[in-house]
Amino acid sequence: MVIDLRSDTVTKPTPQMKEFMLNAAVGDDVFGEDPTVIELEQKIARLFGMEAALFCPSGTMTNQIALRINTQPQDEVICHKYSHIYNYEGGGAAFNSMVSMRLLDGDRGRISVSDILDSINPDDIHFARTSLVALENTINKGGGAYYDLNAIGEISKAVKRHNLKMHLDGARIFNALAETRENAEEYGQYFDTISVCFSKGLGAPVGSAILGSKEVIKKAKRVRKVFGGAMRQAGYLAAAAIYAMDHHVERLKKDHQRAQQLADLFKSKSYVMEIMPIDTNIVIVSVDPKYGMERLLEELKSKGILAVSFGKNDIRFVTHLDFNDDMLEVVGKTI
Numbered sequence: 001m002v003i004d005l006r007s008d009t010v011t012k013p014t015p016q017m018k019e020f021m022l023n024a025a026v027g028d029d030v031f032g033e034d035p036t037v038i039e040l041e042q043k044i045a046r047l048f049g050m051e052a053a054l055f056c057p058s059g060t061m062t063n064q065i066a067l068r069i070n071t072q073p074q075d076e077v078i079c080h081k082y083s084h085i086y087n088y089e090g091g092g093a094a095f096n097s098m099v100s101m102r103l104l105d106g107d108r109g110r111i112s113v114s115d116i117l118d119s120i121n122p123d124d125i126h127f128a129r130t131s132l133v134a135l136e137n138t139i140n141k142g143g144g145a146y147y148d149l150n151a152i153g154e155i156s157k158a159v160k161r162h163n164l165k166m167h168l169d170g171a172r173i174f175n176a177l178a179e180t181r182e183n184a185e186e187y188g189q190y191f192d193t194i195s196v197c198f199s200k201g202l203g204a205p206v207g208s209a210i211l212g213s214k215e216v217i218k219k220a221k222r223v224r225k226v227f228g229g230a231m232r233q234a235g236y237l238a239a240a241a242i243y244a245m246d247h248h249v250e251r252l253k254k255d256h257q258r259a260q261q262l263a264d265l266f267k268s269k270s271y272v273m274e275i276m277p278i279d280t281n282i283v284i285v286s287v288d289p290k291y292g293m294e295r296l297l298e299e300l301k302s303k304g305i306l307a308v309s310f311g312k313n314d315i316r317f318v319t320h321l322d323f324n325d326d327m328l329e330v331v332g333k334t335i
Helices: 014-024 036-049 057-069 094-097 113-118 147-161 174-181 184-189 214-226 236-245 252-266 293-302 325-335
Strands: 052-056 075-081 098-104 129-136 167-169 195-199 209-210 272-276 282-287 314-318
Touching: 014 236, 036 052, 036 209, 036 236, 036 282, 052 214, 052 236, 057 094, 057 129, 057 167, 057 195, 057 209, 057 214, 094 325, 113 147, 129 147, 129 282, 147 167, 147 184, 167 174, 174 184, 174 195, 209 214, 252 272, 252 282, 252 314, 252 325
Parallel strands: 075 098, 075 129, 129 167, 167 195
Antiparallel strands: 052 209, 195 209, 272 282, 282 314
C-alpha cells in the first residue's frame, strides 16, 4: 500500500463521482452549449455571490487569466512572497501579463492593510503602476493558514479607496470555510475575481473556475481561448466538480483533524526542529539538517509513505479524501 501525502491533488474520483460523471449531459462548451458546464458555472458563481463564472482546466490558468484581465503591461501586483501566483506558476505573471510583483512579508502568507498601503507606488513615471492586490486563501506555503472575512473586508475597503482591484487565489477556499464557517456568498462583495479549485480538497479529477462580473467573465473567456484552455464536451469534468461541491465539502473538517493528528506524531521526534501550526490540511515539518530532510523523505518512501520537499529543511504532508484513519495509524507506527 502506498500512502500518498504529497498533495491533495492526488485523489482519485470515488465510484459515486465516476457514475455521476458518466451520466452527465454534455455539449460543446466553446459554443456555450454544454449544460453541465453551465450548471457548474452558475452554481459556483451563485455560491460566492458573483454574477458569473468560467470553467477552466487548472487553478494556474484561472489565476493567470485573472492577472491578465485585471492588469495592463508594466503594472505591479501586490502579494505575499509565499503566493502561489509568484512561486509556482512558472513566471506566468511576467510572461502572460508583463507585470511585476511587489512581494510582502507577513504572517504565514497573510498581508496586512498597513503593509499594502505602504507598498502602493506613487503616480510617477519612474514606478510601475500598482493596479492589483492578490490574496491567497488558504496559503499553501504558509502551512494552510487562512484569512477570515473581517480581515479580507478591511483589506478590500482600504484597497478600493486607492482604486485598486482585488483577486483571490481560492485554490483551497473551501478548507478555509470549513474552519471559519463563514458564508461564502459574502466573498463576492470584496473581490473583482476569485479563483476556486475543484481538484484539491474536494476531490474532483480536474478543474477550476474563475468568478467575477458578467463583463469580467466575458473578457476571461477570450483569454482562456488564447491560453488554449477552451474545452469541448467538458461536462464530464464539470459533473465531477458538481458532485464534489454537493458531497465533499462538509467532510473537509476530517482532513484538518487528521492533519493535526499527523503533526502530533512528529512532535517528540529528535530529528524535528519545528512544526508549523496546523490550521487546515497542510503539515509542514522542519527537519534537523544533521539528520537530513532528503534522508527522511527516502526512509518514508521506502515504507510506502510519500511526501515532498518544501524548502531547504522542510517537508510537506497534505491530508485529503483518500487518506483515512487506517492509513494514519500506519504512518504513526512507521514514524
